[in-house]
């Protein structure tokens with residue numbers, strides 16, 4: 001039998017008072033010991049526990065297995081021919097700091113100084129050899145509870161992070177997510193010389209929908225527009241909701257003509273949407289203002305947004321339900337031009353357009 005054979009311990013015994021089986025399914029324990037006798041003893045102690053147990057006979061093998069499997073718990077011998085248990089703990093903490101594993105040291109030494117050294121190296125707990133099988137199971141249980149708690153906190157954090165970047169009504173990126181993404185893209189566009197376009201979309205006479213049919217009807221329209229946006233946005237681009245009835249599309253690596261086609265497609269798709277409000281069928285349209293950049297000195301996002309906003313303003317004044325580009329500035333900015341542009345432009349949003 002290979003020394004590091006992956007072994008699923010039998011879970012036939014009723015799991016009374018233990019963790020729910022589905023929580024344990026992924027819980028892997030790595031056992032590291034150069035002594036076949038001790039590996040066997042640990043294996044027997046955990047035989048009836050619902051964990052997946054892996055075995056390594058030295059520190060190097062343990063590091064390889066750890067990298068491949070990211071076990072939740074490690075039970076490691078202290079004295080081994082290549083790496084000591086202490087060094088193994090240090091390396092795991094140093095090289096795998098992104099996820100937390102619970103480390104238990106097995107030592108025949110009861111010297112307190114050594115125990116302190118082990119805990120300082122990154123171990124969470126220790127057991128002295130020869131160990132009591134019940135105590136090993138109990139200490140593994142403590143580790144399991146901590147790891148599960150840790151995973152729950154991580155999942156909650158991910159969820160909160162996601163929520164902080166998502167518009168709750170439409171599920172689109174919110175203003176904060178848009179800012180983060182566009183700012184990183186602007187630097188990349190300047191560095192790698194690709195184009196970046198921002199298009200503000202504003203639903204036409206949206207206030208009328210809310211005033212006539214109520215806010216639920218308004219929300220339906222907003223969600224419908226978001227669906228059209230999502231369906232029309234390539235993975236490498238992004239779309240989001242700026243707030244109210246204003247949305248943003250960001251397109252990269254494309255020329256003006258393709259941008260015009262892509263946004264025109266969104267405009268046409270949305271104007272065909274039918275809404276059953278009251279007794280009849282309503283349609284809503286959207287106007288779009290687009291501004292682009294390519295060159296070595298990127299404008300800041302508010303400047304680009306203000307340019308798109310002024311194009312949107314002219315789309316509204318030319319009759320709405322249309323796409324207008326900001327044509328005033330040259331597309332490929334020189335360093336001088338960009339400098340002048342930054343000094344001159346006062347990024348101010350045009351408000352009150354319906």
Ligand SMILES: [Mg+2]
Pocket residue numbers: 033034035077078079080
């Ligand atoms: Mg040993």
